Amino acid sequence: MYNINGELSDNHNSCLNNRAFLYGDAVFETFKISNGKVLFLEDHYFRLMASMRVLRMKIPANFTLEYFETQLLNLARALHYTNARMRCTVFRNDGGKYLPHDRTVSYIIEVELLNSPKYVISESNYEVDIYKDFYVTSQLLSNLKTTNRVLNVTGSIFAEENDLQNCILLNQNKNVVEFLNGNLFLLINHTLVTPPLSEGCINGIMRKQVLNFISNDIHYKLEERTISPFELQNADELFLTNVMCGIQPVTKYKKKIYTTAFAQDFLAKINQSI
Template identity: 50%
Template sequence: MVNFNGNLSEDTTLINVENRGLKYGDSLFETLRVIANKILFWEDHYFRLMESMRILRMEIPMNFTMEFLEDEILKTIKANEHTNARVRCTIFRGNGGLYMPVSNDVEYIIQANELDSPFYLLSETTYQVDLYKDFYINKGLLSTLKTNNKIINVLGSVYAKENDLDNCLLINEDKSVVEALNGNIFLVKGNIIKTPPITDGCLKGILRMQLIEMLEKLPNYELIEESISPFEIQKADEFFVTNVIKGIVPITKYRKKQFTTDVARDLLAKLNMRIRLG
C-alpha cells in the first residue's frame, strides 16, 4: 500500500508522465526509520524537509504540520502491517509547465518497507570503498538537499558494482572527499573524529547531526568539521559511513589500507542507547 496525497492505494503506478519529479527532478525526499511505530529523529527530518521546500520555492500547505505528516506516515505503516519500517516520503511540485511550473503547490507519496531489526547492528563483513572521480559534487547549497537529482550517486553505484566495491566516495571540485554514495563519512585518527563541513557540499544528514551532537558531549573524543583529502584516508585508524537506515557502517578497506572498527562499535552502542532512552 502506498499513500498518495493522503489516499491509501495498492496501485503503484500512480505517477503519470506529466509528473515534475519524473520530468525535471523537481522533488525532495526523506528516508525515515520507524521503530515500534515511532519515527526516529522525526523533528530533525521534519524541519529539514520544510527548510528544503522553502529553498526550492515550493508552497508548503497549511496542513503540513509535524503532526499531520507523522499521522500520514504511521497510517501508511499500519496499512502495510509493519511495525519496524523504512519509509520514503517524496514531495514533488504539482503537474504542469515546462521548466517554469504552473504552480508551486505540492503533492506527496509515502512508501513503507519492513525492517528486520529494531536497533542498529554493526556489520562484521568486509566493506571496501574507493574514490569515484568521473564526476564531482558541487559545493553549493543544492548539494546539501535530498532532492531526486541523484544521477552521480547512480553512476557511482554502477561503478562500484563493476569494480566489486561495496561503496564509493564522492569528491567535490576541490578534490576533497565529501561523502559516500549513501551517507555521510567520518574519519578517525586517535581520539580525533573528522567529518566534512556542509560547505564542502555534503548532504545535511540527519544521523550526521545526531552523531555530531552526541560526540560534542563525549570527553573521550574530539570532533572536527573540516575538509578531508584522499591522502588523509590512508593515515586514518577508522573510517565509517552514516545514514538513518543503517546507522554506522564501518569501512574496512580503502585500496591497500585496512581499518579497525573499535570507535564505530563504541559509537553505535551509544547511539542505540540514545534511541532506547528516547
C-alpha cells in the same frame, strides 16, 4: 501499497508524469520506523521544510510535524509493520516546463518492511574506493535530498563493477565530500573529522546525531573541515552514517585496513538512545 496525499492506494500511476520524473523537481526524506516510532522525527521534518523553502515550493498549511507523523504511521499500521523503511517524496504539481505553472505540491510515501528495530553493523568486509567520473558541487543544492541522484546511481554501478561495497565522492576541488549513500567520518587518534556542509555533503540526519553526541564527549575532539583524499589512509577508522544503517564502518580502502571499535561502540550508544 502507497500513501498518496493522505490516501492509501495500490496504484501509483497517477504520479508517473509529474515534475519529479520530468525534471527532478522533488525532495525526499527516508525515515526509519522502530517499534512503531518514527526515529528523529523532528530533524527529518525540519530538514524537509527547509528543503522545500530552498526550492521555492509552496508549503501547504496542513504540513505540520503531527500531520507527517500520522501519515507515516497510518501507512505502517495498515500493513501491520512496526519496523519499516519509509520514503516520503514531495514533488511540485504538474504544469509548465522548467518554469512551473504553480508551486503547489503533492507527496507519496512508500514503505518497506524491516526485520529489526535496532541498528546492526554488518560483520562482512566493507571495501571502498574513490569515484572520480563525476563530482559533487560545493553549493547549497548539494546539501538537499533532491531526486536528482544520477551521480549516486552511476557511482553505485561503478562500485558493483569493481566489487566494492561503496564509493567516496569528491567535489570540484578534489576534496572528500561523502559516500554514495551517507556522510563520511574519519577517526584520527581521538579526533573525529567530517567535511562541513560547505563542501557539498548531504545535511544528514544521522550526521547530526553523531555531531551532537561527540560535542558532549570529553574523550573525543570534533573537527568539521576540508579533507584531502590523502588523509584517508592516515585515519584509524573510516565510517559512513545514514538514518537506515546508522553507522557502517569501512574495513578497507586501497591498502589501508581500518579498525572498527569506535563505530561499534558508538552504534551501541545510538541503539541505547532510541
